[in-house]
Amino acid sequence: MAAQRRPRRPPRPRGRRTARQRTHGRRHRAAPGRARPGRPRLTEGADATWNLLLCLDPDGLRRNERWLTGPYTLGRHFRNFFRPGFLEQPEWLPDGAAAAALPETRTLLALQDELRPFLQCSLHGVDIGGGFVELTHDLPGLDRRVATIATRLGVPRELGAYDALYWPRLGPAVYRIPPPHRRDLAAAITEAAVESTWFHPYRYGTVTAVVEAPMWGVAAVEDGSPHPDAEAELRSVSRTLRQDTLLLSGLTARIRPYLAGVPDAARLLAPVDDYLLVCPGLADAWDPDCGNDSAHPLPP
Template identity: 80%
Template sequence: MDELADRAAALVARHPADARLRTVGTSRAGTPLRLVSVGHGSRQALVVAGPHANEPVGGATVLRLAERVLTDPGPTLRADATWNLLLCLDPDGSRRNEGWLAGPYTLGHYFRNFFRPGFLEQPEWLPDGAARAALPETRALLALQDELRPFFQCSLHGVDVGGGFVELTRDLPGLPQRVAETAARLGIPRELGPYDSLYWPGLGPAVHRIPPPRRGDLAAAITEAAVESTWFHPHRYGTVTAIVEAPMWGVAAVEDDTAPVDADTVLRTVSHTLRHDTRYLEVALGRLRPHLARVPDADRLLAPVDDYLLVCPGLADAWDPDTDDGTARRLPPLSNAHLAALRIAGRRLALRTAGLLHQLARGAGPEAAEVLGALDRLIDEWCADYRDGCGARWIPVARQVEYQSRVALAAFELADRRTRAGSRSGESGWGAGTAVPMHRE
């Protein structure tokens, strides 16, 4: 995180007339939340990096975006706009991933050092509404959104294993084609059926519309991202928000849109595997609990473990064709891409949980040696399934950044085009700074 701030300060020093750096808040641990602003346009764009602690690519992407806007010889990128680039929304959580960030970039090294806080400590979510936001990082972002009233907001996310995709709060016609062109040029697989947008409207291949927020139980919020969020908070200003997901390990099967031969058999296997893995992890957690008093900050690791173990059984039931009693939400028609994404998602939840338990076991000392050894074998086995069974391959960081920055720029340009078209026609809701009612699409 310090290196990212230093690079931002150096960039601003090279362009003092067009770039500024300011602090817009502090994290729970007192880390400054730093914002780079580029340009002097009257219309505001906001880009948020590091909303999830284990997704570091956005930090490099915002610096790439800043450099491109500063060196763009024409008006396309500036478009009478000021770019506001938040370097990292969750710097405290990001620091806890430093164990794998320096490499080697292997699946085992990543999952053994993975950290993502529990759902209630993730700063983009508003489980109790904006007025009752508890985290200082969340309050800082909300204040920034209300200050800027951006016409365009982009949240930079990462997919650990799978492919790239985009989620939008409003349609941006033309974006699926731009995503396809960028992905093809850079060799990035597009994830056509990500599990968290399984029931969401599709706007085109690998582009999905986020449903309006609704209050629900914690499990539904985690699995469907349906809770009130900072993605929708500036919706009242006419903002279009784009969530740009870039993969770290790519899997070609997530863009296979052909019809499966026997979807039910695959779903049974995925569901039964997730239930089996969950039971094994619950036993491992039970064996670790007597030794956790000696683990520093064990609660921070236990919170996401509890979240994952909470949602896994419900997901397994939702995907299993044999558990449908007529009351559950029916699965949409599934392609091979959907089935590959569900297989990856089930394994992801188990591997993340195993990695967090591995860290707890390491901290618990010799008394947890047997559990640690069992978790090591499990992580190796499951990572081998990703590598050999799913064909997961590491995507170099430079290519991740290039993909994410190009998709973000495409979304910006299309949002700018639509905003200007709306202004010319006199439509409300797309002018920068114009307050409009919350639109329940």
């Protein structure tokens, strides 16, 4: 567990401290706005301003519109779901802030530099699983608050989140985001090892909290007990991942020639190429028979 670092207080514009919350809404523009949260007791007398960025990725949102209005079924969701390729996700800075290419990313960086918030919240979604929180600083007691809220809302907490597989655990369903460092693209995708807009305002003492909430909750993710035959299960999962990767590779090879003249075909296939890049290495890392001697052995 990392030691808590006390954030520095930023300058007080107009006599009030500034915080910023980032959420993904349904507005087709990336623009900050001011709004009062629905519970006045959370803001009255708090000497704080919430700045809401209603939509960070309008292009990605537009491509997901076909399932957003429901009905919310697994089939409808996965047949219409779109996830941008890693290099087109606005929160990542694989080549550093100075080389940020996306206008959405540059807008967010400019807001962070202008506001220097003491708290930044980013709302993310998990399709199937449970809720969990990722932090750039330790916030003692947050795990208890997460447990209380999850129980009240009936949301299972994900105690072994894949996103945070190699990250320090600060408490049940609360993880510490490691400082960024340069790695290859595969490591960047699987370990979130590169610079990001989560860490960009770290220099100002900003605490970033990435809140992951599931579309469909699965109670089993809250079971932290050891598996009765972990090695057999890992072999099975690795074998399935290899089979699915071969299937995806074959399908992609078959359809790619038909997309030669389709605008943005390469960008639309980018997430598929990301999966094809990382899945073979993941299967080997999980397979007990491959002798995982990497710098990142699987957690117990």
